[in-house]
Amino acid sequence: MSKFSLVQPVVYVTRDLERSLGLPLNTVNYYIISNFSPFAKSICEDSKNVLLIRSKRILDTWELLARPETKEFVEKIKNVQFLVFKPTTKIEQVCLDNGWRLLNPGAKLSSFVEEKISQVEWLGAMAQDLLPSFEIKECSKVEWVGKPFVLQFNFAHTGTGTILIKNKRQLLSVKKKFPDRPVRVTKYIVGSMFTSNNVVWGQKVLSGNISYQITGLKPFTCNRFATIGNDWSLPDKILTSTQRKEYEKIVQLVGGRLVESGWKGLFGVDVILEQSTGKLYLIEINARQPASASLESQLQILVSTAPDLTPSTTFYTHLCALLGVRYVSQKIVEIKTGAQLVSRVTEPKMRRLSEKKNLQAVARGFKIYNYNNIKPEADFTRFQISESLMAGHNELNELGVFLRDLIQ
Structure with missing residues (x-):
């Protein structure tokens, strides 16, 4: 028997099983729902508190929540509450539609704190003290200053969320692609x-x-x-x-x-x-x-x-x-x-x-x-x-x- 025990039932729903393994599988009141794979099956063996959902492709967390297998699984658990790796508006909507309580803080707050432009506003006066020196401006107004710097969009966009600008030509290419997008221009720290x-x-x-x-x-x-x-x-x-x-x-x-x-x-x-x-x-x-x-x-x-x-x-x-x-x-x-x-x-x-x-x-x-x-x-x-x-x-x-x- 695990020495771990939760005071209330919690179901962790996750695309990747590894994210849920911060507690032993035999933790009292702890349940997991994730994608099926031979590898996941080998880890969970026949644990009755784990549901591995089979599909033609890997399902995102909100899709796992919306599956009928999930509803059937949690119906057997009294006063169930849900936990995810990172909340999104889709995840919150599925939980709302089913009358389920999501333990994670709100997705809106999470994004506001994490994203590079809104984060400065959230930090307030602390931003100037804690962050490397920076400016926020429209991408089209960023100028080459003769040395490398970091350019960050508010959120990652197909791998272009953070870019090390090494030369003027590279900067012009980014400006042409995203002229009106606000960016955080940050000192490059080695x-x-x-x-x-x-x-x-x-x-x-x-x-x-x-x-x-x-x-x-x-x-x-x-x-x-x-x-x-x-x-x-x-x-x-x-x-x-x-x-x-x-x-x-x-x-x-x-x-x-x-x-x-x-x-x-x-x-x-x-x-x-x-x-x-x-x-x-x-x-x-x-x-x-x-x-x-x-x-x-x-x-x-x-x-x-x-x-x-x-x-x-x-x-x-x-x-x-x-x-x-x-x-x-x-x-x-x-x-x-x-x-x-x-x-x-x-x-x-x-x-x-x-x-x-x-x-x-x-x-x-x-x-x-x-x-x-x-x-x-x-x-x-x-x-x-x-x-x-x-x-x-x-x-x-x-x-x-x-x-x-x-x-x-």
Whole structure:
């Protein structure tokens, strides 16, 4: 029997099963609905609290919610409440149409906090202090200043959400394509990036573990801005105690603003450590469950010895906050190691690892999650391990090199 138990029934509906695995499958009052695949079946085996829906294609979360199998499954659960990875207006509408309670904070608030233009308004006076220097203007009015800078649209648009402008010709091409679109023009910062999964629980902001954000490494991705993994060991080698305190301050400021906005549950804070100055800048707020929260929670279960879940795992804390459990003095379990790397779709016909390579990876301690995605830069294979994969900034260690060579 799992030591985890939810005070009320929760059904996590997700396109990708891995996102729901922040709690053990035998957690009391925890249910999962996801897409069927042989891989998903092998993980869930015959768990009665998991529904895997068969379809001719991978269904999005709102489509899974709308399926008749879902309605039949949840009819057997009293006082059911729903949880998703990230809310959308479509998801909210399906829940509304069926009279279901969705635990996630509203999609409108989530988007307003995350999107690059509205985020500045949401941050208010803090924007100038936390973000790299920036301007907001129409794309047609952006001028080349003789050195690279970052151009960001309010939301990602077929991979053009964030662009590193390297020359005047490149800028003219973007201006011609999106002349009237508002953009955030940001100073280009060279340095290493970090992220943390944090939780708003009532009026309390719980700061999570800091992980190094693995970004843009080939052959895992072709996009230099793509986040492809995390390493929880590396921050101790790079960040000073002063920089850690500064990170904590940023998390508390962002979290405090979220409290004022009525937020509950998980949120991610990404920062960049400027190589030349050692200063930390806020670069992204994920107003949702960050993708690394599931693995972080699995790693926390491995190291946690507290029988009463105080301190608690990140994902369990997220659920308690959303369910309105009273906060007492809980803290998030500290971890010092563990990592993951995601191989993205980088060519039209991606190939899975051979059985031999798959066995080699498992023998080294990797868990492997395959995705049925075909869109460029979508997740293809996720590799997770309880050890480190990075020797330094943008530098794989021996285990990371093994993985890189394995997928080539």
